[in-house]
């Protein structure tokens with residue numbers, strides 16, 4: 472109950488943040504001189520392609536993806552510290568409900584300090600690649616990473632499956648969704664099969680963590696309904712302020728943000744090397760380059776033996792991947808929904824605030840050229856103070872509303888299992 476209240480409060484703060492004028496605006500031109508924006512033809516198409524992402528795509532590699540029993544088990548697993556042998560770390564330790572499924576840290580802290588920033592899980596199910604480097608090609612295979620990583624939860628496949636078999640509540644839920652466990656001792660392939668099922672249950676849960684329309688999504692719908700006019704008078708419409716509307720204008724034109732942050736998820740789903748300098752105490756990260764080999768050799772890849780449809784188009788894409796130098800230091804373009812509560816930003820939490828991040832995009836100050844390559848789309852833009860404030864206002868209007876409260880509660884707290 473208390474958790475739900477905390478979440479409600481967080482949402483309220485977010486709603487206010489979007490309508491609140493940003494603190495830095497040193498407006499260079501009087502408001503009266505910029506009372507409208509005018510979209511170009513290409514820009515209209517860009518804006519039309521944005522808006523709420525709607526329902527999820529099917530996941531043919533997980534036939535339990537939309538099964539309620541699997542999702543309910545997944546929720547129990549997500550909040551279960553027993554899945555780490557030390558009994559101290561669950562998924563929710565880092566993906567905290569009250570921080571919209573992040574941890575508010577620059578670098579994740581599990582059993583030990585990690586090397587990357589914790590992304591949110593809200594709306595993650597819309598993605599095609601998971602983790603900053605796209606090391607996993609499905610939501611269900613992703614969870615095997617943290618469960619067995621020595622710095623995160625520190626388990627082994629055998630310890631994780633053993634936990635579920637030994638806990639009566641988890642065991643009965645597992646068997647209701649996936650059928651009876653084989654007789655003990657389990658062979659290695661049987662452990663791997665059970666691990667795949669646990670990942671599929673967690674993914675079924677994560678697929679429920681979808682947010683509703685943001686302030687911007689509601690505006691875009693009204694704009695589309697009005698015939699997508701190119702001339703937009705800057706009058707405050709609900710809480711999508713004139714500043715946020717100008718920010719949208721910059722985002723989809725001169726700011727060039729749209730080149731990578733496009734469409735409904737505000738990402739091209741691709742990998743780019745922006746060159747934000749690594750944090751002082753961490754080595755630079757290979758990014759996409761280092762992810763290809765482990766992905767292609769994983770038993771849990773979408774062309775592997777545990778995928779429910781290993782002959783899918785997706786499986787063919789994964790099989791055809793090759794590591795090339797361009798991918799060195801490249802990271803997935805993150806979706807930009809839900810930014811207000813998910814700072815710090817970038818793969819090593821390099822930027823504590825949206826203002827710091829926008830300063831980087833404006834000046835490329837401190838950018839390092841990766842050993843091989845840096846994105847040429849990214850140029851010094853020298854945004855004015857007003858443009859920076861407008862972009863920040865726009866980004867703050869992209870937070871979706873919370874998923875249904877039943878999926879936000881920790882089922883281990885004060886409840887008897889079903």
Ligand code: HEC
Nearest residue numbers: 561562565579580581587588589595601602603614617623
């Ligand atoms: C120690 C903190 C920590 C724990 C514990 C943890 N995560 Fe994460 N999570 C992270 C970090 C850091 C990343 C990014 C990892 C990377 O890019 O290498 C991440 C990435 C993810 C992603 C990918 C999101 C995206 O948009 O690509 C998902 C999904 C996820 N975690 C789910 C889980 C689940 C499920 C569990 C429990 C089985 C879990 N996490 C446990 C820190 C954690």
Ligand code: HEC
Nearest residue numbers: 726727728730731743802803804805816817818832846848
């Ligand atoms: C060349 C492609 C590209 C362009 C152009 C681009 N971005 Fe990004 N954006 C990315 C990538 C890749 C990352 C992740 C970088 C990293 O972690 O090192 C990112 C990260 C971000 C983040 C942080 C999200 C998070 O959860 O950490 C924000 C916010 C953002 N971009 C906004 C913008 C804005 C605003 C613009 C325009 C001024 C822009 N981007 C232009 C590719 C791009």
